[in-house]
Amino acid sequence: TTRSWDFLGFVESKYRRSEAIESNIIVGVLDTGIYIDSPSFDDKGFGPPPAKWKGKCVTGNNLTRCNNKVIGARYYHLKRPNYNDTAADYDGHGTHITSTIAGVAVSNANLFGIANGTARGGVPSARIATYKVCWEEGCSDMDMLAAFDEAISDGVDMISISIGGASLPFFEDPIAIGSFHAMKRGILTTCSAGNNGPGLYTVSNLAPWVMTVAANSVDRKFETVVKLGNGDTTTGISVNGFNPKKKMYPLTSGFLASNVTAGDYGEPSACEPGTMGEDKVMGKVVYCEVGREEAGGSSEGQDHIIRSLKGAGVIVQLLEPTDMATSTLIPGSYVLYEVGTKISDYINSTKNPQAVIFKTRTTKMLAPSIASFSARGPQRISPNILKPDISAPGLNILAAYSKLATVTVYAEDTLFSIMSGTSMACPHAAAAAAYVKSFHPDWSPAAIKSALMTTATPMRTKDIEAELSYGSGQINPRRAIHPGLVYDITESSYLSFLCKEGYNSTSIGLLLGGSNETKKEYRCVDHKQGLGSDGLNYPSMHKQVGSKGTNVSETFYRTVRSVGYGPSTYVARVWAPKGVRVEVEPRVMSFVKPGEEKHFKVVIDGVMEEAMRGILSASVEWDDSRGHLVRSPILLFQAG
């Protein structure tokens, strides 16, 4: 966050909501708990919790109190309750997420001096309620559902959850269920899209009532330079906080340091555990020919192994390029495959190979682009809802860390860490949603989500997946508070949508509020089904078309509400690939006053060219010539 909020144009203090209003916003975070002693959660200047707050501070080990910043803490461990259980964060993930949403500004934040700046949340005056649902064994469905149930009653305004798993029908997915009940009570849930990218069909958290967030880069690159004894300089990626003490170190490879004899288990060239002799590694920089995934991650990877053999550093060849900077326990750099081959050639070409690894530096780079790991659509549960919805910074984010973390990748305790994942993107979007809510407290969850989606910055990308990777684009919180128009969705529209999706009337009836008698009265046939290809007033337009034939023709029906000031007139503009027609009817919409609603229809037809590789990407944008651009992506996907 020492760069991410500035990168989003959300400059400190400049666009702040008045503290008094923002401090009335309570964000519920379902995660690994919180390290309350982090400077990011200092409550200096905060008054008592808002009157609407009905939650609790359940104290325990290492969390003996809440404060006026972290006003609530609960934990759920229903399967294996333990007397030692506490909402304190022994992992670091929850602390990282929470400080990204609502941490107060902490200047001079860095990790080993790297990525130095002011760490801060998007809504630094907002309050935090933490719900610990993740433990060493994972995040259990029943714990998450319990947390949703209580968070809603506690009076949170927003929920952020950077957790996911297998995609299941909505009534079997605790996040879909919990967020549905949150939505019914005016609370928007923001979820991470998952890290199983870049393959298609990898996105998780698919319900239309949640905001699903992909991860993108910011314009800050981590570079770890390696200089070889022959004077060649190469660059890798890592978070290496070590300054070299010598000009050069002896260089060897895992292969040359091998003490493996025929028949032994393990691959020395990959620096696998037990394959190298300490006498051959001690004091040397070791080159390993394998990606970090194969060695089990950085905390138990080659850096860990070489460190245990008293090596001076590690250079790891990656099988595939990465955009993720990982902290190393000893001087270390991860290099591209070709770079690794050159280093290997150098080692084999001289009797006395040498190298030195310099401390990581940050440089500028083109951004945003979607992170390689960020999960991609389309989805299989509601095939005509585009997921992910939106994108936010989630690559190499520096934010608060827990000093209680039991598995630390760092050589020393630290107050901040650098992490990557859609987990890190989700809190950026959650904070943006909270920011919009602070301006428009009466807006529905769907309206807030619409404001963020229609004002997002579309990404220029060469990736064929286009909107399947970033949805509507990168969040733009400043623009989102004045979206001009919103696509709203009521609870009853979601229920009609579920009818259209094939869920049965009896089950849908049980989702309604009221007594047990009235709950059962819902009948899908009595309710008007949503029209068009998707049947929902969604801010993006998406359809998975049949795999046969190349001609496509889809119709989307939409309703927008004016949320600007006074009368306004919007004109439709469309973008589509050559040979594809996008017709908007009407092309002009005039609003006499705020709150007025207008309907329109979008028809897209054309030929799915072979070059499109099954992805037809277009958009419609409503422009009032007074600064409001209300943009919806259109994406047709043809499997196979």
Next chain:
Amino acid sequence: QDEFDKREPYIVYMGDAAEKYHVEASENHHNLLSKVIGDESKAREVRMYSYGKNIDGFVARLLPNEVEMLSREEEVVSVFKNTQRQLH
């Protein structure tokens, strides 16, 4: 003990909880479970947690046939196995 070991935690989701429902939620869940299992004390033993503030439902250690029977109950939306999810 053998039977208990065969039981696995399932979430029985019953839709929306009416206001102030949580006061009676446990009892309602117990009654439903007792009806299906046919044994009141066993029902008490296997029920792990009751939701009821906003979400109607409960968690219980169930056998496959009990899962099937509960799924058929009119007031039940779904019965699904408790799984572990991951941080992203």
